[in-house]
Amino acid sequence: MMKISRHERMGLALVAPSFLFLLVFFIVPAILLFVCSFWMAQAFRLIPAFTLDNYARALSSTGFYFLTWNALKNGLCTAILTVALSFPAAYFIVYRTRGNLLFYLILVSWFSSYLVRIYAWRVILGSNGLINTTLMQLGLISEPIEVLLFSPFATILTLTHIMLPFGLLLLVSALRDVKKEYVEAARDLGASNAEVLTRVILPMCYKGVVGAFMFTFVISAGDFVTPQLLGGRDGMTTGILIANQFRTAGNWPFGAAMAFLMLVAFLIVYVAFVRLLDLLRLAPGRRFHD
Amino acid sequence: MSTSNIVELYGVTKAFGALTVLHDIDLGIREGEILTLLGPSGCGKTTLMRIIAGFEATTHGRVTIKGADVSYLPPDRRPVNMVFQRYALFPHLDVFDNVAFGLRLKKWSKERIREAVQHMLHLVQLDEYGSRWIHELSGGQAQRVALARALVNSPSVLLLDEPLAALDLKIRHHMLAELKRIHQETGTTFIYVTHDQDEATILSDRIVLMNKGRIEQIGTPEEMYAHPRSLFCARFLGETNILSGAVSATDSDTTYVSVGAGTAKVPANGTAVLLGQSVSLAIRPEALQVSRIGQGAGTPGEAENMLEGVVEDVVFMGSRVLYSIRTPAETIKYQETRSVDGSMLARGERVRASWRPDAAVLLTR
């Protein structure tokens, strides 16, 4: 049997309260939700039974695939944009500045309220919104550009705007682990700036980049508020469907089944993404010789 | 400067804002030598090395390598490679790929790379380690990989930034011997940076002693040890006794200095001194001849080059014994090799310490 030192016992005692909390309010509800996905609902009442109907219903509906595809699209586009746009900024902060002022400035914008940002973009992008009216006033267009709002464009733009600070945070902490020494060693051995980036920095902060990507993907793919307010009719996602089941429509088991199917979809994306990075030789741990 | 110099520094000055770290450094580094930049923390040795490597630009002054002005060249374009203090070995590549890194950038063919890397691993005695990952290496092994990674690029100059700082004592001595061997086999010029005077003494062909951004003295370890040119140099390398006094007389080949109650004779070394000028005499502990009062190694009556005192402390250090002797002038240190029969001076014994005139060095600063 494993010997637990006094130190460790104290440690276990200290984490026990929050462990209990997480058990009751996180693990148990998750299990409950999973169990519920096999139940049935009748006239707003839950009937504990075992049935695969909910899953079958979801998987046989083309609507479900369409909505899930929208959700995945939102997630992937947002994640790609967020990581791609934040990486240069993170690089600048870690290697080209001293002190944290710029970093904190960007982080503070994270607290500018999720809803407010959605509202702001709705105001700016609308047919009577800032962009359209200004362009019309300047005589550059004669009709408002409709597609700015209530479109996937608006959803992805807004989601990216929301996720940028968080993505930056994760990337900065990943890049901070790649100390200046390694960059200097690479330069000393003859690497240009681009070569330092691809052969040293990226492989070394791989975990952080993957983390930033996946986090952003999961949160934006599961987001149902932004598509609902800005996505238009073609922008509906599974998330909206699930939310509706739990707020208005009342078929919880169906909603739960869809939620777990979404999780499976996320997992598939994760595995595919890691495979892709490996194929592109960006993952560390490879040998380039025989 | 001499034409056999491979690196030359002209008037190199470096300032960080209001703080000047290097003042007008002129230095020539000879091809094929091991030159050590030695000095206490903050003396500027690391900055100077980074300027040669290209990681810092000079505020004023030029750097040339093999005659070409490299002052504005970035580090990836200079024929210089560096071994970093904490090795900076890439954790995402194994040993082979780390060593091959620079060669891959030069787009060498696979066969050429394999040959060069294997040759280099053999040189540092890590033949079978090519497939190991960096985290699997010990400190000494990592150091050798860092060395191999730098040397495989056949640089004109190899810079070593306190490479032994992170190693245990025993391994350090072994590595110093290894470095000397590798230097002989490759013939590459080494520029070594350290604050440890033992390393500098063991390893170097020449030492550049630096203090507060200036060069104090340049010379072979032997020269620096036996003929320091300032108090700083005398104190930095090894133990020294410093006796303060004033010039009492001079003649063509001797200077007389009044020290405490007596006088010391010191060969004139070419520095001009004035009568009455405050000077110091530097005497190495092992250069003293010490005997109990009552028995005389020196002729009685010769009151020159001699101090009388009481043994205050005895420190047994294995092969040597170090004594502290309190005299009216100063407390001096005397060192002798341990005698075979184990006899040592005892605390409280009255002794007489004397030295040959040429065992002392006259210092004016």
Next chain:
Amino acid sequence: MLRFYVWLYVAFLYAPIAIITLFSFHSSPSLTFPFEGVSLRWYAKIFSDTTFLNSLWNSLIVGASTAAITTVLGSLTALGLARLKGRIQTVFGLLAFGPVALPGLFLGIALVMLFSQIGLQRSLVTVTIAHVLFTLPFFIEAVRSRIEYFDLSLEEAARDLGATPLQSFRLVTLPIIGPTIGGAAILSFALSFDEFIITVFVSGNDTTLPLTIWSMMRRAVSPDINAASVISLGLSIGMILIGGLLVWYQRRLALGARAKDIET
């Protein structure tokens, strides 16, 4: 070149909220240029709206409660995690991170499930529970590295000098990690104040500020939303700035005291 890009990035982040703030002071209801004049009428309007004021008050209460509970649970956890090693530590670390790894949607519906099964009515209590769940990982992450950095041998030294475990905690550990915990507590408050997605599911009759703003948004694009948004915005950012300043000031004091000790 890179510098220019970064300032563009920052401008993009702040532009929308700058615009909203600008138009919250607009004297006319229009949300487009030209700008007709400055006025506080929308603020006056929103402050006379009792729903708004109630939800603001609720948000403050929930935020404070969340911060308090999270601080206690989170500090204990961080201190505990530092004492655990290897597998156990990794497992706990991952578990603590769980609530953030999933979208708020999942947490929301899972909690709704739980509360209905155990018969707990949806109210500010359930909202607080959800917020604690959500802010706990952030708190632990913010404090963990500082605590790991904190040398346990300092505590052992105190014990060796005669301090009881409680005293050693109070006199040695707390002053050193105090500022970090304070900052993390304020972080939790701000996160709870802004939280919307999970709250949508677990709230009952009493609403929080984001929920009110949301229902205002769904009705129509009306100019007093601007004022409401700016108030919400201002409070969150204000809190974070105050928290940051506090931590920074405390750190400076600590460093200054140490430097003085070394000089004399």
